[in-house]
Amino acid sequence: MSDNETTINELKQAIKKFRDDRDWQKYHTPKNLAESISIEAAELLEKFQWKSEEEIDELLNDPTYKSEVKEELADVFNYCLALSIALDIDLSEALLEKVKLNSEKYPVEKSKGEYKKYSKL
Template sequence: MNKQNVTVNDLVQAATKFRDDRDWRQFHNPKDLAISLSLEASELLENFQWKDSAKSMEENEENIYEELADVLIYSLMLSDVLDVDLNEIVLNKLEKNARKYPVEKARGTEKKYTEL
């Protein structure tokens, strides 16, 4: 696959082809994919535990990228199993967040929307 101009749909197709070539679809139900997603996110977090971000990247850059890719791959496969359009749900969530965190109130603050 040409890595330039790859769309989200292309990534979903690549992940599901990888899965389907190995006959793993039978194991990929929403619950188990969500569990796997969480486990991979935890593996990503381990790279940062007890270190600042710069030191973590210096010591674990390749592993951080691989764990991030695993998180994304499980997300892509979960979207396929749930038959959701990732473009649509991400854009909808960004619109919702824009209403909860208007720029004029949220810029430069870490406060939760209920505190703005």
Template sequence: MNDLTAQLRAFAEDRDWQQFHTPKNLAMALAGEVGELLAELQWLTPEQAAAVMDDPEAGARVRAEVGDVMIYLTRLADVLGIDLEAAAVTKLAEVAVRYPVQQVKGSATKR
């Protein structure tokens, strides 16, 4: 993660784009890219969505959109000073407490 963060920071700095990389702008760009990822899967059946990477063209589009999402999320975390990996680990620990295995296994009910 540190290497990717450094590469993205340098990419923005080299182009003098950090002035545009405000938290609001990055969050909006992230939401847009998530929307583009959703558009790739929107009308697929669950089975088609699970197999989307088997299709070279569709898989390439999905891979590109996932890449865009990762780039904007990583850049947003960097600008806000968030350790992305630590944030995810902390969140996972919180969710594990909220959803104990013995109480929720096999259920999608939200608590």
């Protein structure tokens, strides 16, 4: 399986099956899942804490380190998908709407090569 072969719906179905096989739906409340996204995002951030960009580049050549980063990223994504299930949010629609909104907030002619917030462009 890869990103090129797997749909968001297939990922959601895998998460639902994992959840339902364990009777964990009762724990998948919006609050718990939003907290879990933040907790897992912090675990991902911890992989980079205190390291310079150069150190991180070097570490990413280490398969063990890269695998740990991959696992934390998957944890974040898993809970994002679980929250979208709990809230019945179509993530593809939500993401594409957000890209469109961001495109309007950050027009290419004003923001290309600039990291300034849209209100400062």
